Amino acid sequence: MAPVAIVTGACSGIGLAMSKELINRGYKVFMGDINPKGGEVVDALARPSAVPAPTFVHGNVASFEDQAHLFETAYSFAQHIDVFLANAGVDDREDLLAEPVDPTFAAKPTPYNATTADINLGAVLQGFKLMVHYSRRAEYDAKAACSTPPPLGRMVVTSSTFGLYPFPTNPVYAATKHATRGLVQSLGRRAEKEANFTLNAILPAFVPTGLAPEGLVAQIRDWGYITEMDTVLKALGLFLGETAELPNGVQRVEVPAALGDGPLTGECAEVSMAEVYLRGSVPFANDSQRWFSEDPDGLWWEGYRQKRAADGK
Structure with missing residues (x-):
């Protein structure tokens, strides 16, 4: 039976590249996306081979019901979920300083648009709870069937290097990415010990995707500051691995290495240009x-x- 993976925001950008990587590794991939034409994207990835074709599951990752449906669909395939890539994300939906000013100040400001926080942070929290549920359910079902316990699962969050640095043009985006980094560093060890899966984050720098405004990619490429998708996939491969051994092109910065014999968990991989840097928390x-x-x-x-x-x- 093929290993099973879930990817959110799977039909474009980083999510699509990650989905292709998992398919190439032999995973049965359940690709969740809000794009109504996502099925066409997923169908194009199917190929004649022994590997199960990927499955498209339409839904809004910010909806708990939609994300729960995605998990249930994947779990029903093989009664386990090996990898969950919480990838879906959006930029700021408003400029917090651009509210039109009523000269009399008689009108209240419009409510904050919570879309960015709901998708970038809320959906990750809901996805984490779902991963806990289905990881424990897989252990329970295996025990009830007297079968082999499921292997250690993997959850990887797509954060951003702006979870490390200021980002004045998209401050809410930056705030959510700081939050997901804190979540991973705080829960990584507990997830492994209490729920049988590792929890890590990838923090990409500027990778050309549909989030970037038109024309920006060419300008950044002229500066030589593009981070190619292959570097992101290198970080993904690191977190899918079975040991904590660091391959070439990956280095640990800021804090001493505290690697055991097992897989990485609670780690944040900053991905910039051709390099991957494992980032710890700030020094005490x-x-x-x-x-x-x-x-x-x-x-x-x-x-x-x-x-x-x-x-x-």
């Missing part, structure tokens, strides 16, 4: 900050366990 300012973050005595855990119990959660 002092021992107090390290103590709070690492929680060696379990005070955070116990404090919030009591709070949630008191709140009935």
Whole structure:
């Protein structure tokens, strides 16, 4: 049985390139996208071979029901999900400083357009919960059937280098990408231990995709600052691997290597031009900050366990 993968935002740009890579690796890929013509894109990827043809699942990743349908469709194929690429993303839907000013200030401003946050962050959070559910369900179903437990799964979030740096032209986009980086670094180890899948993020620099305004690609290419898709796929291959060994063209920066014998998890791969850089969190300012973050005595855990119990959660 072929391994099973889910890709969101799968019918264009980085998602399409990742889907093709997984197909070439022998995965049965379930390609989710809001594009009504996505089925035509997916049909064009089918080829006569032993590898199952990819399947298109139409839906809006910002809708929990749509994303849950995508997961259920994939899980029904083989009762396990090996890889989930949370890739769908959009740029800012408004300029937060461009609100027309009423000279009398009698009218209230229009509500914030939450589309960017709903897709770039909310959908990743919902996707993570779905991955937890189906990973645990696969373990339960395998045990009930007295079959081999499922292998360690993989979840990879497409973040951005603007999850590391300021991005004044798209500040909400930058905020969501900072948030997904924090999510991955905070939950990576727990996901592996508690839900049987690794959690990592790819942070691409400027890769020519449909998100880029017309004419911008040529100008950036003239500067020599294009990041090619092959470098993104190199980072993807790193996170699909079985060990933490770093291949050529991948280096760890900012923090000492803390690699064990197992696969990478909780890692963020900055992808810039032809290089991949594994980024840790910012250095701790002092021992107090390290103590709070690492929680060696379990005070955070116990404090919030009591709070949630008191709140009935």
